[in-house]
Amino acid sequence: MTDLQTTPLFALHHRLGAKMVPFAGYDMPVQYPLGVLKEHLHTRAQAGLFDVSHMGQVTVSGDSWQSVATAFERLVPQDILGLADGRQRYAFFTTDTGGIADDLMVARRGEDLFVVVNAACKEADIAHMRDRLPGFTITEHADRALIALQGPAAESVLSAMDPAAAAMRFMDVATLRLGGVEVWASRSGYTGEDGYELSLPADRAEGLAEALLAHPAVEAIGLGARDSLRLEAGLCLYGHDIDVTTTPVSAALEWAIQKVRRHGGARAGGFPGDARILAELDHGAPMRRVGLQPTGRAPMREGVALFTDEAGGEAIGRITSGGFGPSVEGPVAMGHVPVELSQPGTALFGELRGKRLPVTVTSLPFVAARFKR
């Protein structure tokens, strides 16, 4: 618990009365006085402000966009070369055995690639990029904060400060001027709601956060609600739903691998673990990430073992994320099950406190995404 790092909004979290917890080496707000349930519902109804400054922000630069994108495609199974200037994409670093080393957001900003990675993986990710991309400049922006503004009111709040915010579509990136600060904005997030992620100099973060919080539609939201929001949205949490042991296909992330990198594509393969990942894209993987809805009201959390029968038999899979979904008004979960048991409607049992309780395989997300496409 010692040597926890803090974000540029640490003092603000304390002033707002946040309950702080250690998360990925940082002292982070898990909830504010509003509480997880109301913070979650407020984000879906209006707008929530999240401090995500613990995440890693990195720029990859080289001679040209062409050279940067070509090189980066050696690390990820995504189409990077095809990324238009001002566009962002979900990506993941793969391992040599086809697992997922981290999931990330990549954006083209002119000739550079701007990358946002998970806090817990950022040191390893940066080392990986430096190791695998010799001759390119890998710059970690430790001097920048990252603030997410998520929810249906996010557009009106930001466009009142800079009208250009409203013109952005889902997964666009642009430079906005918010309260006199130049902000690298992307229209994205991890809640299933429309919203923005805002990268800005650390010493300007508190001022912008307070300006946003002064808006009656905006509340500060902690990690607790961030987790239930992303879970309802069917989004993976690295280290839980996906990790080095899960492949993109077993994690049901095929949608994030563009045709050009698959068999028959112009730039098929050429990333770590490509043999296995390309084969699984063609033939499937033995396990699959699915949505799971417990029938009763008891939440089933990470680690709950899944069975086909109410008694006897071996566990066939496990829950990797689970809890209570405030918008669903009931328990929601994700887990990994054998592909033959992954069809929506499949009846399974989760073992909770020694009792096997019914749970149904469901399609994801639990709450439909409301992105501004």
Added chain:
Amino acid sequence: MKYTEEHEWLLVEGDVVTVGITAHAAEQLGDVVFVDLPEVGTTVSKDDEIVVIESVKAASDILAPLDGEIVEINETIVDNPAMVNDDPEGEAWFFKIRTTDLKPMDDYMTEAEYKEFIG
């Protein structure tokens, strides 16, 4: 009223003890979303785990504070778990236990002692 180190409050009326969780415990738990109560008529021993409370954050349990029989449960908190946060030391009691042995009550904390305990 007496208090346990497990943050239960105990209200004795004759040989029946009403049990709930303290406001401090409710606040620490966060928003309660699920409560599982024992059935009326269940015979319990002191320190049996007889109630499961799930909040948005985690699962926790309530231990039987005494030996006895569950004589009444509060179904309204099963239907509306948020009551546990709204009125933990009033309407949101959990169960009533008829005890055969009130002796352990002497070891539980007074209100002043509990306040000191939670600091």
